[in-house]
Amino acid sequence: MVSVGNRNMFALVEEDLKEMTQNLKRLVGAKHPVLYAAAEYLFDAGGKRIRPAIVLLAARATQAGNPTERHRRLAEITEMIHTAALVHDDVIDTAEVRRGIATVNGHFGNRVAVLAGDFLFAQSSLYLARLGSLEVVELLSIVIADFAEGEILQNLSQFDARLTFDTYIDKSFYKTASLMAGSSRAAAVLSGSPVEVCNGLYDYGKHLGIAFQVVDDLLDFTGSTESLGKPAGSDLQQGNLTAPVLYALEEIPYLAEFIDRQFSTEGDLEKALQLVHTTHGIERSRELARTHARQAVQSLDVLPSSPARQALINLADYVLERVY
Amino acid sequence: MVSVGNRNMFALVEEDLKEMTQNLKRLVGAKHPVLYAAAEYLFDAGGKRIRPAIVLLAARATQAGNPTERHRRLAEITEMIHTAALVHDDVIDTAEVRRGIATVNGHFGNRVAVLAGDFLFAQSSLYLARLGSLEVVELLSIVIADFAEGEILQNLSQFDARLTFDTYIDKSFYKTASLMAGSSRAAAVLSGSPVEVCNGLYDYGKHLGIAFQVVDDLLDFTGSTESLGKPAGSDLQQGNLTAPVLYALEEIPYLAEFIDRQFSTEGDLEKALQLVHTTHGIERSRELARTHARQAVQSLDVLPSSPARQALINLADYVLERVY
Numbered sequence: 001m002v003s004v005g006n007r008n009m010f011a012l013v014e015e016d017l018k019e020m021t022q023n024l025k026r027l028v029g030a031k032h033p034v035l036y037a038a039a040e041y042l043f044d045a046g047g048k049r050i051r052p053a054i055v056l057l058a059a060r061a062t063q064a065g066n067p068t069e070r071h072r073r074l075a076e077i078t079e080m081i082h083t084a085a086l087v088h089d090d091v092i093d094t095a096e097v098r099r100g101i102a103t104v105n106g107h108f109g110n111r112v113a114v115l116a117g118d119f120l121f122a123q124s125s126l127y128l129a130r131l132g133s134l135e136v137v138e139l140l141s142i143v144i145a146d147f148a149e150g151e152i153l154q155n156l157s158q159f160d161a162r163l164t165f166d167t168y169i170d171k172s173f174y175k176t177a178s179l180m181a182g183s184s185r186a187a188a189v190l191s192g193s194p195v196e197v198c199n200g201l202y203d204y205g206k207h208l209g210i211a212f213q214v215v216d217d218l219l220d221f222t223g224s225t226e227s228l229g230k231p232a233g234s235d236l237q238q239g240n241l242t243a244p245v246l247y248a249l250e251e252i253p254y255l256a257e258f259i260d261r262q263f264s265t266e267g268d269l270e271k272a273l274q275l276v277h278t279t280h281g282i283e284r285s286r287e288l289a290r291t292h293a294r295q296a297v298q299s300l301d302v303l304p305s306s307p308a309r310q311a312l313i314n315l316a317d318y319v320l321e322r323v324y
Numbered sequence: 325m326v327s328v329g330n331r332n333m334f335a336l337v338e339e340d341l342k343e344m345t346q347n348l349k350r351l352v353g354a355k356h357p358v359l360y361a362a363a364e365y366l367f368d369a370g371g372k373r374i375r376p377a378i379v380l381l382a383a384r385a386t387q388a389g390n391p392t393e394r395h396r397r398l399a400e401i402t403e404m405i406h407t408a409a410l411v412h413d414d415v416i417d418t419a420e421v422r423r424g425i426a427t428v429n430g431h432f433g434n435r436v437a438v439l440a441g442d443f444l445f446a447q448s449s450l451y452l453a454r455l456g457s458l459e460v461v462e463l464l465s466i467v468i469a470d471f472a473e474g475e476i477l478q479n480l481s482q483f484d485a486r487l488t489f490d491t492y493i494d495k496s497f498y499k500t501a502s503l504m505a506g507s508s509r510a511a512a513v514l515s516g517s518p519v520e521v522c523n524g525l526y527d528y529g530k531h532l533g534i535a536f537q538v539v540d541d542l543l544d545f546t547g548s549t550e551s552l553g554k555p556a557g558s559d560l561q562q563g564n565l566t567a568p569v570l571y572a573l574e575e576i577p578y579l580a581e582f583i584d585r586q587f588s589t590e591g592d593l594e595k596a597l598q599l600v601h602t603t604h605g606i607e608r609s610r611e612l613a614r615t616h617a618r619q620a621v622q623s624l625d626v627l628p629s630s631p632a633r634q635a636l637i638n639l640a641d642y643v644l645e646r647v648y
Contacts, residue, residue: 032476088442092435110434111416115479117438118412118445119472125449126469129462137461138453145450148443152356155439 009314010049012307013056016067017049020076027076027123028116038104038116042083051078054180054208054315058187058201060308061300070131070190077124077131077140078183084120085147085179087113092151093238136186143182150174159239161256165246169210176216177209200302204312207296212319214289217242219322221276233273237263243288245272248281293320333638334373336631337380340391341373344400351400351447352440362428362440366407375402378504378532378639382511382525384632385624394455394514401448401455401464402507408444409471409503411437416475417562460510467506474498483563485580489570493534500540501533524626528636531620535643538613541566543646545600557597561587567612569596572605617644 010017024043029036052075059067059074067075087104089095091113096106105113121144128137153171157163184205188198220235221244235242239262249255255275263269276282293316303309334341348367353360376399383391383398391399411428413419415437420430429437445468452461477495481487508529512522544559545568559566563586573579582596600606617640627633 031473032480035476088438091438094435111418111479114412114415114438114441115472115475118441119469119476121442121445122465122469122472125465126462129458129465132458134453134456134458134461137458138450141446141449141453145443145446148439148446151439152359152443155435156356 009311009318010053010057012060012311013053013067016056016072016075017052020052020072020079021049023076024079028119031119035112035116035119038108038112042087042104042116043079049079050212050315051082051179051183052076054078054205054312055183055187057308057311057315058184058204059191061303061306061312062188062191062193062197062201068190071187073127073131074136074183074186074190077127078179080120080124080127081140081144081147082179084117084124087117087120089151091117092155131190133189135189139182139186139189143179146174146178150178154240157241159241159259159262161241161249161259163241163246165243168241168243168246172210172213172217173206176213177206180205180209180212197302200299203299204296207292207299208316208319211289211292211296211316214243214285214292215319215322218244218282218285218289221273221282233269236272236276237269243285244276244281246281247284248276248279251279251281290320293317333635333642334377334381336384336635337377337391340380340396340399341376344376344396344403345373347400348403352443359436359440359443362432362436366411366428366440367403373403374536374639375406375503375507376400378402378529378636379507379511381632381635381639382508382528383515385627385630385636386512386515386517386521386525392514395511397451397455398460398507398510398514401451402503404444404448404451405464405468405471406503408441408448411441411444413475415441416479455514457513459513463506463510463513467503470498470502474502478564481565483565483583483586485565485573485583487565487570492565492567492570496534496537496541497530500537501530504529504533504536521626524623527623528620531616531623532640532643535613535616535620535640538567538609538616539643539646542568542606542609542613545597545606557593560596560600561593567609568600568605570605571608572600572603575603575605614644617641 008014021043025039028039028042055071055075055078056067059071090103091105091110094105095103103113104116108116124140124144128140131137150171150173153167153174157167157171181202182205185198185202188201193201217235220232220242223232231237236245239259241259245255245259252275255272258268258272258275261268263272296316297313300309300312332338345367349363352363352366379395379399379402380391383395414427415429415434418429419427427437428440432440448464448468452464455461474495474497477491477498481491481495505526506529509522509526512525517525541559544556544566547556555561560569563583565583569579569583576599579596579599582592582599585592587593587596620640621637624633624636
């Protein structure tokens with residue numbers, strides 16, 4: 001359960017989220033004993049279900065009353081796409097651990113991981129088509145294409161100290177913000193909202209997603225191995241250059257040498273991490289996240305006041321709280 | 325180039341297929357140096373381009389004149405989905421060789437193979453959405469879901485001598501016939517054909533696909549390693565039980581012992597292959613392929629005579645010629 005102070009931010013949609021988790025386990029698990037294990041594992045593994053929560057809250061905020069059946073399907077699709085992308089990501093990055101527990105490939109091997117990811121992508125395509133809105137199909141198809149794009153960009157720019165800030169933001173958009181933007185807009189489309197409301201919700205998801213990714217990247221520098229569920233400094237070690245190190249490079253260009261030699265000399269990684277902490281990289285990254293969270297909240301001005309709109313605002317605060 | 329006797333069966337659409345191959349290489353290759361290599365490799369690796377040829381011929385057979393731009397996009401989508409499925413299949417089956425050359429995972433590793441497959445699936449979803457027909461989106465989304473289904477069925481039934489013939493046919497449908505059926509019908513849908521023509525083209529693709537898969541399964545027993553581009557008997561060795569062995573089990577039930585112990589005793593596989601050849605399994609499988617090819621041709625009765633319809637009929641003959 002995600003809470004801000006004592007409030008449960010997702011209280012409005014908690015029941016819907018529980019139902020969704022059961023549906024997803026049933027859907028995936030029914031096919032195969034191994035997929036059953038993978039499903040139990042995937043949909044119970046401490047996932048915060050932020051993406052479907054955004055969809056369900058956006059549904060409530062854009063229309064009076066409960067989310068429709070189509071909104072519920074959209075929430076499931078969103079979580080399926082997210083999970084499929086995670087599973088394949090972990091194969092591509094050969095990651096053995098995520099959120100402190102073994103990944104699907106780590107636990108069940110590459111075969112099952114590829115299969116489970118394909119199954120989830122395929123089911124999400126099918127569910128999407130059955131929503132009966134070409135606009136929503138196109139919105140979410142772009143998201144799936146953006147994932148592949150983001151993964152390619154990340155692979156291309158590994159250990160490349162000349163990576164520009166724009167490319168970093170693009171990568172963050174493709175990897176994280178595109179799904180939040182597309183699915184948040186899709187919720188408004190399904191509500192039959194006017195175009196400025198649809199645009200507002202797209203911008204909300206986009207800026208929230210970028211803030212979310214920047215915070216995630218920050219935590220790799222400031223979090224403990226225990227709180228991260230993976231070794232701190234993992235991103236840097238794998239040559240995935242993020243906001244703190246890109247800012248640090250502006251202040252101390254010789255940091256590039258460590259990156260160029262891929263931290264191959266004993267103690268390189270530790271030295272590089274320390275160097276980043278001597279710069280304003282961490283603080284400037286926090287400010288970047290704050291700016292995007294603020295833009296996300298402003299994008300909601302197109303909506304009338306409601307408990308659901310307030311919950312979406314609280315979500316932006318929660319994203320920032322993670323780094324303080 | 326695929327030919328029946330001296331005729332080039334795809335002559336009608338040869339230019340379209342060449343253009344398609346160039347488009348696909350450009351589309352995939354533009355993103356990443358490694359994907360460029362993979363694209364050159366994938367779209368030049370002796371692929372027979374039967375699936376896009378069916379789409380382009382079905383387009384011509386269901387309307388007067390050249391395929392439309394949407395038909396051409398559909399042909400590309402069909403080849404992208406097929407290629408994506410192959411690439412992930414080879415990761416799941418840990419296959420190192422296909423059509424006599426190294427697979428993408430064998431050549432570039434699992435990372436690139438998963439990435440290339442995801443990229444192709446994602447692009448095909450996006451292109452599909454942009455065709456602007458919900459009916460076509462749903463038809464092809466079912467195909468993508470069927471691939472995952474087929475892969476799961478195959479994994480579930482490995483080395484299971486109690487596999488029923490119905491399940492074998494289902495698996496063949498999911499793995500091969502679903503794409504041919506769905507894309508052939510989609511071509512008719514894009515032509516604005518009446519429903520009985522759409523149904524006829526679906527049935528054509530379905531029966532052609534099953535015939536095609538049965539013939540492929542037969543060749544694993546009758547072909548040479550050289551002609552197959554992979555070791556003969558590979559399917560059986562991997563516990564993938566197909567028509568010849570299922571028929572053989574009806575005549576000599578003790579064949580199940582070899583399968584149950586997964587050919588673990590020296591000489592088991594060779595013995596099992598010989599045993600299959602002593603039964604009517606090969607001949608009955610040929611008859612099964614013939615029956616489906618005949619049904620495919622009959623399904624085309626809904627279409628008026630035309631060179632394109634004749635080419636589709638020739639394609640069914642060609643499928644059978646491969647085993648004589």
